[in-house]
Amino acid sequence: MTNPAMNDYKSRALTEADAPAATDLVNTCYIAETGAPVVTKEEVLGEWRTPGFHLATDSLGVLTPDDRLIGMLEMWNLGEPPVRPLLFARVHPDYCSQGIGSSMIEWAEDWSQTAVENAPDGARVTLRSSTNVVNEAAAQLLANSNFSVVRHFYRMVVELDAPPPEPVWPEGLMVETFVDTEANHRTMYAVMEEAFADHWGHLPITFDKWMHWTETDPQYDPSLWFWVRNGDEIAAGELCRFKMTEDPGLGWIDDLAVRRPYRKRGLGQALLLHAFGELYRRGQRKVGLGVDASSLTGATRLYEKVGMEVVRQIVLYEKELRPGAELSTQTIDD
Incomplete structure (x- = not known):
């Protein structure tokens, strides 16, 4: 230096x-x-x-x-x-x-x-x-x-003064609690990667990195992971944790992913309410998550709909080192 x-x-x-x-x-x-x-x-x-x-x-x-x-x-x-x-x-x-x-x-x-x-x-x-x-x-x-500002991200939180409404699941779909096996981890990883390919700036990560972060996370609790099944097919997944190091009274939704064929059917809202309900039953009265403020899939509007409010804002900066073809997700087709 x-x-x-x-x-x-x-x-x-x-x-x-x-x-x-x-x-x-x-x-x-x-x-x-x-x-x-x-x-x-x-x-x-x-x-x-x-x-x-x-x-x-x-x-x-x-x-x-x-x-x-x-x-x-x-x-x-x-x-x-x-x-x-x-x-x-x-x-x-x-x-x-x-x-x-x-x-x-x-x-x-x-x-x-x-x-x-x-x-x-x-x-x-x-x-x-x-x-x-x-x-x-x-x-x-x-x-x-x-560096230039390229994106804003929100932390959003909902206060649960009473038990949240029961979720309404789309016909034919059933929520299940995750069972901790390697095969199930690979399936959940694939669901997350497929759905988050529609997240602005997404670049894939390998399964070994994803699994490492799971196994070394002291808050990992498979009883707070859920997926939604349509027969033999997984339609969506949700990864939650009971608390945050920053705030032990804050339950957290790390990831919520709905695959394209199952979007716009109320599945995201049902998963949110399911997580709220489970964390509420375990004693949490606040639940939070992070989201792209300009989410390509409209996630911010969904979170507002279920009562979540912005409590923090993170600013993402970028500096171009070499011009060329952008390989990360920038837009998605409707």
Whole structure:
């Protein structure tokens, strides 16, 4: 890193021994933004052990002379094909405005040149990062580095003051609780990949990565996974968790996916109400999820219809590294 301000600090790749310090750093940054910690050491290690991610080459830590971790950067490029590196960086609030963030972006752009070289011929390659809309300093830093806003995402939450309405299932369709077997995981993965191919910006991920994230998630509970069956065919799936690290009183819907042939029949609403009801029976009085604010499938309108409201906004930034053909989903046919 060439920024003279970095002469006061040390930098190196992160190691698993840094997990406690990295967890503290991430949580300190989020507490400054939202008032609550968001991650545990076990979750950090689970992410770092994702197939295809290598701490030795894909991370950077910035430390004070006495070895206190004050900045960290992770570079992710796990989509298939790998044409969209994602920059995840955090700087301790006490060390902002000292050139650390801009130096990490410089490092990330150097790292991303390998992604450009490895991308398919003729494919557009972009570097992305995201920030909470309240983090004006991060927004300015990205803008100064020639990133542009490309999308907004919402966190939406519903308050459950009473048991939610019972879902009404389309004729012939039946909801089932997921049974934890490898064959069922492969089926659920296929349903999710097929449905989310209609999600803006989607690039496929491999089954081994998807399974790793499931197996290392301390909140994974197959009794909160559901799918909807039409005879021998799976029409839709829903992956929930009882609580969030950030808010143990918040139930969460990680993914809700309805395959194209079964859309516009009320199945998405039925699955939402089913999740609300199950989480309510288990004691939760709030349920949340994340959604593309301009969802290509109209998901935002559905969530509003069942009483969910926006409580947080995330801004996605992008910088083009190489022009070419866009390989991720941008639009869908009706």
